[in-house]
Amino acid sequence: MTQTPENTVLQVIEVQVKRGERSLLNKVNFTVKAGEFIAIAGENGCGKSTLLSTICGGEGAFRALVSGKIYVHDTPLEHYSAQQLATMRAVMCQHQTSPFGFLVDEVLTLARHAMIEPSHIRRGCIATVSDALDLSHLLHRNIQTLSGGEQQRVYLAKALLQLVPSSLEDDLTGKLLLLDEPTSALDLRHQKLVMALLAKLSQHGLSIICISHDINLVTPYCTRMLVLANQGVIADGAPADVLDQRILKQCYQTDLHLIKHPEHGVFVTH
Numbered sequence: 579m580t581q582t583p584e585n586t587v588l589q590v591i592e593v594q595v596k597r598g599e600r601s602l603l604n605k606v607n608f609t610v611k612a613g614e615f616i617a618i619a620g621e622n623g624c625g626k627s628t629l630l631s632t633i634c635g636g637e638g639a640f641r642a643l644v645s646g647k648i649y650v651h652d653t654p655l656e657h658y659s660a661q662q663l664a665t666m667r668a669v670m671c672q673h674q675t676s677p678f679g680f681l682v683d684e685v686l687t688l689a690r691h692a693m694i695e696p697s698h699i700r701r702g703c704i705a706t707v708s709d710a711l712d713l714s715h716l717l718h719r720n721i722q723t724l725s726g727g728e729q730q731r732v733y734l735a736k737a738l739l740q741l742v743p744s745s746l747e748d749d750l751t752g753k754l755l756l757l758d759e760p761t762s763a764l765d766l767r768h769q770k771l772v773m774a775l776l777a778k779l780s781q782h783g784l785s786i787i788c789i790s791h792d793i794n795l796v797t798p799y800c801t802r803m804l805v806l807a808n809q810g811v812i813a814d815g816a817p818a819d820v821l822d823q824r825i826l827k828q829c830y831q832t833d834l835h836l837i838k839h840p841e842h843g844v845f846v847t848h
């Protein structure tokens with residue numbers, strides 16, 4: 579056990595991760611507090627998804643973790659049962675699909691199977707989250723027949739429904755949402771809808787870690803940015819402080835332009 583400040587949700591300490599013989603992450607350290615909305619950026623293959631699955635826990639993640647420690651609140655990740663973890667953190671993977679032709683409503687209902695709650699609360703919560711993600715008209719569709727963007731919104735709704743007690747106005751302090759490119763298939767309206775919803779939930783105490791290649795989309799909404807490169811975190815701070823030409827070059831190994839924006843800090847372009 580380690581004593582951490584009360585609002586610390588996650589601690590990643592000296593984490594080293596290997597895939598086969600290859601070291602992917604080495605001495606990765608960061609702490610996540612309640613209500614932080616953290617974007618993770620980095621080039622293809624640098625280990626972002628690997629980091630997220632390591633934080634998520636589970637058998638595969640522990641096989642890849644060579645050394646270091648991950649604490650959720652002040653307890654080592656491996657001390658939690660899968661059921662305990664499911665109540666405090668939810669994950670949306672990069673390419674989530676369903677092998678079965680479930681209805682969207684059934685997929686969302688499954689997210690709450692471990693919760694003991696009256697059915698009107700369950701139905702109300704599913705309706706609220708569906709509405710917030712523009713899914714109400716899709717609830718009776720077979721998930722396999724949805725478009726890529728529609729499916730992505732369903733899996734985000736499923737992750738949220740795992741954490742939200744009864745409404746989107748609830749206090750979510752202490753809960754952690756792990757997202758791997760949640761907007762990669764979304765059109766502009768739905769990108770904005772999702773980012774605004776995530777920002778609102780982080781104001782209700784939810785801690786969010788969101789991998790994204792779309793730096794310009796996430797920076798106006800996130801409170802902090804981690805940039806991964808060379809097996810570690812090369813920058814960690816407010817987006818406006820983190821995004822500079824030197825760091826971007828180190829990360830993406832190409833020259834990029836930064837344009838200052840009066841409200842949103844900076845925009846990155848080719």
Ligand SMILES: Nc1ncnc2c1ncn2[C@@H]1O[C@H](COP(=O)(O)OP(=O)(O)OP(=O)(O)O)[C@@H](O)[C@H]1O
Nearest residue numbers: 597598602620621622623624625626627628629672
């Ligand atoms: N099970 C595995 N076995 C071997 N190598 C793996 C395995 N999973 C991932 N890798 C490799 O580890 C590296 C990191 O993969 P990861 O998916 O974490 O990258 P990423 O930063 O999320 O990339 P992207 O931006 O393309 O999604 C990649 O080079 C990948 O090929």
